[in-house]
Amino acid sequence: MFKTPRGTQDILPQDQPAWQHIENTILTLCHRYGFERISTPVFEDTGLFTRTVGEETDIVQKEMYTFKDRGDSEITLRPEGTAPVCRAYIQHGMHNRPQPVKLYYFATIYRYERPQTGRFREHHQFGAEAIGDKDPSLDAEIIHMAWKIFNNLGLKDLTTQLNTIGCPKCRPVYLENLKDFYSSRIHEMCGDCRVRHQRNPLRLLDCKNPVCQSAADSSPRSYDYLCPECGQHFEKLKTYLRILEIPFLLNHRLVRGLDYYTRTVFEVQPEDVGGQSTIGGGGRYDNLIGELGGPPTPAVGFATGLERIMLNMEKQHLLPKSNGGIDIFIAPLDEQAREKGIGLLNILRQEGFSAMMAAGEKSLKAQLRQAGAFSARYVIIIGEEEIKKNSVILKDMATGEQETIPANSLVNSISKRLKGS
Ligand SMILES: [Zn+2]
Numbered sequence: 204m205f206k207t208p209r210g211t212q213d214i215l216p217q218d219q220p221a222w223q224h225i226e227n228t229i230l231t232l233c234h235r236y237g238f239e240r241i242s243t244p245v246f247e248d249t250g251l252f253t254r255t256v257g258e259e260t261d262i263v264q265k266e267m268y269t270f271k272d273r274g275d276s277e278i279t280l281r282p283e284g285t286a287p288v289c290r291a292y293i294q295h296g297m298h299n300r301p302q303p304v305k306l307y308y309f310a311t312i313y314r315y316e317r318p319q320t321g322r323f324r325e326h327h328q329f330g331a332e333a334i335g336d337k338d339p340s341l342d343a344e345i346i347h348m349a350w351k352i353f354n355n356l357g358l359k360d361l362t363t364q365l366n367t368i369g370c371p372k373c374r375p376v377y378l379e380n381l382k383d384f385y386s387s388r389i390h391e392m393c394g395d396c397r398v399r400h401q402r403n404p405l406r407l408l409d410c411k412n413p414v415c416q417s418a419a420d421s422s423p424r425s426y427d428y429l430c431p432e433c434g435q436h437f438e439k440l441k442t443y444l445r446i447l448e449i450p451f452l453l454n455h456r457l458v459r460g461l462d463y464y465t466r467t468v469f470e471v472q473p474e475d476v477g478g479q480s481t482i483g484g485g486g487r488y489d490n491l492i493g494e495l496g497g498p499p500t501p502a503v504g505f506a507t508g509l510e511r512i513m514l515n516m517e518k519q520h521l522l523p524k525s526n527g528g529i530d531i532f533i534a535p536l537d538e539q540a541r542e543k544g545i546g547l548l549n550i551l552r553q554e555g556f557s558a559m560m561a562a563g564e565k566s567l568k569a570q571l572r573q574a575g576a577f578s579a580r581y582v583i584i585i586g587e588e589e590i591k592k593n594s595v596i597l598k599d600m601a602t603g604e605q606e607t608i609p610a611n612s613l614v615n616s617i618s619k620r621l622k623g624s
């Protein structure tokens with residue numbers, strides 16, 4: 204028998220209310236913060252990601268779903284959401300619109316990783332990007348929106364970790380100091396880190412290996428090496444975050460896994476897992492659009508995995524169990540009653556109620572059981588007697604009370620009960 208491929212999952216009807224709740228919470232906030240939705244293809248030219256994410260990153264080296272299609276084009280299933288949005292920004296000339304252009308997306312993301320709790324090969328991501336202005340108030344707004352999303356979902360005990368990794372002007376000096384610092388220690392560190400020391404010293408800081416971590420604790424900190432512009436940007440951002448009352452911790456080891464970040468980087472982390480499991484993060488990427496061949500365009504954004512949110516909400520018992528069920532379930536006791544029921548069903552749906560009718564020949568008991576499975580609030584029972592009198596039996600599933608009412612006042616009667624009118 205076929206099953207979902209490793210690292211993927213079906214989202215079943217009983218899980219949908221939780222997904223919908225999360226999506227609705229996010230949609231409400233996007234609207235409040237003035238972001239507009241964008242959707243991009245599931246796959247892109249491979250070069251889009253190798254160019255932006257960075258050749259030396261785990262994503263490009265080990266995790267991308269890359270293949271040649273039948274026309275010999277190099278295709279990659281999107282392993283992250285920002286580069287496609289930037290590609291769209293350039294392709295559709297969005298730099299001609301008033302800046303910043305504020306976009307958000309819901310997208311499936313593909314990475315060939317070892318599946319584990321909260322980590323999938325196909326996962327669902329939400330992201331928001333504010334493109335076209337270098338104002339630090341946009342960094343603050345992005346962090347604020349991320350914070351609000353998790354707060355409005357009811358998540359507690361979160362911390363926002365903040366760092367700045369400077370710009371092409373000041374970062375080289377920092378990287379020199381970082382390399383010097385590690386030179387005397389690198390022989391004790393892991394193999395990956397020895398490669399990073401040569402090619403990508405910034406990534407030495409977020410190695411998960413305990414030996415490497417203790418070295419990183421006492422390493423030089425990027426925010427001590429900022430040029431005046433980066434320094435000012437960082438100070439402004441911290442001021443805005445204080446005004447917005449977002450508690451943040453400076454973390455000089457936070458660098459994020461992608462090469463395109465400049466200045467601000469941040470992550471929101473649940474407190475109890477010791478920084479191992481971020482539920483969202485992002486930062487500024489002022490050079491990405493330029494690198495893709497667009498006009499120099501500063502930008503800042505963040506992304507969060509919906510499965511990761513779900514996992515944290517589950518731990519904190521925050522997931523809604525049901526979508527409220529249906530309004531009315533019709534239980535006909537014979538064929539004549541079914542004909543009557545089909546007509547009623549149509550009328551009730553036209554009036555805006557959610558309604559369904561039992562299918563097949565079932566006993567009343569079985570039909571009531573089915574109504575219960577759909578969390579119906581009322582059941583309409585139609586039998587021989589009711590056909591004769593042109594009436595129906597209306598059963599309140601919460602109280603168990605039932606009442607015979609004339610068929611032609613059914614809509615009124617149900618409206619009164621369900622809408623209070
Ligand atoms: Zn700088």
Ligand SMILES: [Zn+2]
Nearest residue numbers: 393396410415
């Ligand atoms: Zn290491």
